[in-house]
Amino acid sequence: MRIGIGYDLHRLIPSVERAGIKLAGVDLPCFFTIQAHSDGDAVLHALTDALLGALALGDIGQWFPDNAPENRNRPSAEFVTLTMREVKKLGYEVVNVDSVVMLEEPKLSPHFEAMRRRLAELVGTELTSVSVKAKTMEGMGPVGERKAIAATVVVLLREISP
Ligand code: MG
Numbered sequence: 001m002r003i004g005i006g007y008d009l010h011r012l013i014p015s016v017e018r019a020g021i022k023l024a025g026v027d028l029p030c031f032f033t034i035q036a037h038s039d040g041d042a043v044l045h046a047l048t049d050a051l052l053g054a055l056a057l058g059d060i061g062q063w064f065p066d067n068a069p070e071n072r073n074r075p076s077a078e079f080v081t082l083t084m085r086e087v088k089k090l091g092y093e094v095v096n097v098d099s100v101v102m103l104e105e106p107k108l109s110p111h112f113e114a115m116r117r118r119l120a121e122l123v124g125t126e127l128t129s130v131s132v133k134a135k136t137m138e139g140m141g142p143v144g145e146r147k148a149i150a151a152t153v154v155v156l157l158r159e160i161s162p
Pocket of ligand 1: 008009010036041045
């Protein structure tokens with residue numbers, strides 16, 4: 001068994017239109033956009049780091065540098081898919097994923113199931129093995145002031161039985 005943790009934070013930009021943000025591969029309508037080189041999906045970036053961390057493979061910045069032109073506006077799901085390829089290559093599979101998203105809005109609870117479904121699909125596990133939780137920062141700090149969104153993800157891996 002191997003365990004990994006990942007964390008990510010992105011700056012939120014207020015938007016006059018209902019532009020929306022992407023989290024766990026799901027489009028969430030809201031009056032914000034995310035400032036990022038890729039699509040800025042903090043949950044998928046934290047998940048990628050958790051997977052890499054579990055196998056001591058470095059971090060997302062080494063694998064997918066944010067100054068590389070091919071990573072501009074790249075769907076973050078590709079980071080997870082490519083990382084899962086490495087995980088499998090080393091003989092591991094995902095047991096479960098737990099996550100905490102820190103944000104003030106939009107309200108995540110209506111989207112929990114879609115987010116869990118997408119995460120389960122990306123790491124090749126059951127819906128019941130994926131958890132998404134949300135926390136507000138009670139108006140404090142950059143997340144509380146709606147200037148940023150952050151996510152922490154923990155994954156457990158096990159060796160694929162021969
Ligand atoms: Mg990021």
